[in-house]
Amino acid sequence: MxxxxxxxxxxxxxxxxxxxxxxxxxxxxxxxxxxxxxxxxxxxxxxxxxxxxxxxxxxxxxxxxxxxxxxxxxxRARRPLPAGLGAPSDDPYAPLVPDLAVPWLQPLPARYLAxxxxxxxxxxxxxxxxxxxxxxxxxxxxxxxxxxxxxxxxxxxxxxxxxxxxxxxxxxxxxxxxxxxxxxxGAVPPPDGLRGPDDRTVRATVERYVRAFEAADVDTLVTLLTEDAVLEMPPVPLWYAGRADYGRFIARVFALRGTGWRMVPTGANGQPALAAYCPDGAGPLRLHTLQVLTVTGRGIAHNVVFQDPRVFAAFALDPTLESGR
Missing domain, CATH: 1.20.140 (Butyryl-CoA Dehydrogenase, subunit A; domain 3)
Known part of the structure; x- marks a missing residue:
């Protein structure tokens, strides 16, 4: 028929x-x-x-x-994240050189989920x-x-x-x-303790993370991480493991890009996500990255930070943001 x-x-x-x-x-x-x-x-x-x-x-x-x-x-080659390609870095000042030859894994916008x-x-x-x-x-x-x-x-x-x-x-x-x-x-982290983006505890944790990031308060930000938290940054193949190296790298980011960032909540892969806007002179803030967070009962365990125009387009993110918003 x-x-x-x-x-x-x-x-x-x-x-x-x-x-x-x-x-x-x-x-x-x-x-x-x-x-x-x-x-x-x-x-x-x-x-x-x-x-x-x-x-x-x-x-x-x-x-x-x-x-x-x-x-x-x-x-086709597989689409990895940086942690799938080698050992973590222990140098927060390592050069941030994108590897555009790698077909990096992309996140999925929340609008595609039920x-x-x-x-x-x-x-x-x-x-x-x-x-x-x-x-x-x-x-x-x-x-x-x-x-x-x-x-x-x-x-x-x-x-x-x-x-x-x-x-x-x-x-x-x-x-x-x-x-x-x-x-x-042996390749997938156990789901135990993972929280959905609509969980009240997750929302509170993410809101505290946003406040700390926007205030450039690295000390508070680090307290929201698990001891073994992972930070990845495709298309840069570097990645960091542990809250200490995570914090040192974020401190470097603020030193390089300045303070006064703004974070706009969104969602990706059924997880909380944040569009990060950084200062750009005296004008509006400029879209810098999309951060996809994995939040557990112990804190933020993983942050995959995407800096890819195709990802920004898929999430329909505004390229700039007025500093007062």
């Missing part, structure tokens, strides 16, 4: 979640949007051949999207499935392993459904899933 005459109406409910799925596979928002558009174009061209007796529309669309992602990943009208359990599951550390760890998997893990463990398709989507057997799916889980076992 073919899809009804109004194709757009039929597929519209799935567009957002397809972007999220493609983002998990590809690690880049702009590529995920492109592949989702390609998926819907392929679906439109094949709409007369769709048979609802064989698969639901959602399952059919995920089959097209997953295979489009696998094609896009052929011959809204408040969705069941809270669904929202929580989707948020957990796009945590930045998890998406970074999935880059260690082969594309095929990544696809199986997402379809089985995140999207909860059955082994038979995944086998049909990928053109393989249920036994092969289960074998690939075991290997993928084993590969991730």
């Amino acid at each position: 073919a899809i009804g005459a109004d194709f757009e109406t039929a597929v519209a409910p799935f567009r957002r979640e397809l972007v999220v799925h493609c983002y998990r596979m590809l690690g880049a928002v702009d590529e995920a949007e492109d592949v989702t558009q390609e998926t819907l174009l392929r679906a439109w061209k094949a709409r007369d051949r769709y048979d609802e007796q064989r698969a639901s529309l959602r399952t059919w669309l995920y089959r097209i999207a997953t295979n489009a992602c696998l094609t896009a990943l052929e011959g 809204g408040a009208e969705t069941d809270p359990l669904v929202r929580a599951a989707e948020r957990d499935g796009v945590r930045l550390a998890l998406v970074a760890a999935m880059q260690l998997l082969t594309p095929g392993q990544r696809a199986v893990l997402l379809l089985r463990d995140v999207l909860r398709f059955s082994a038979a459904e995944v086998a049909a989507q990928l053109g393989t057997s249920a036994a092969a799916v289960n074998s690939t899933l075991r290997r993928a889980r084993a590969a991730l076992a």
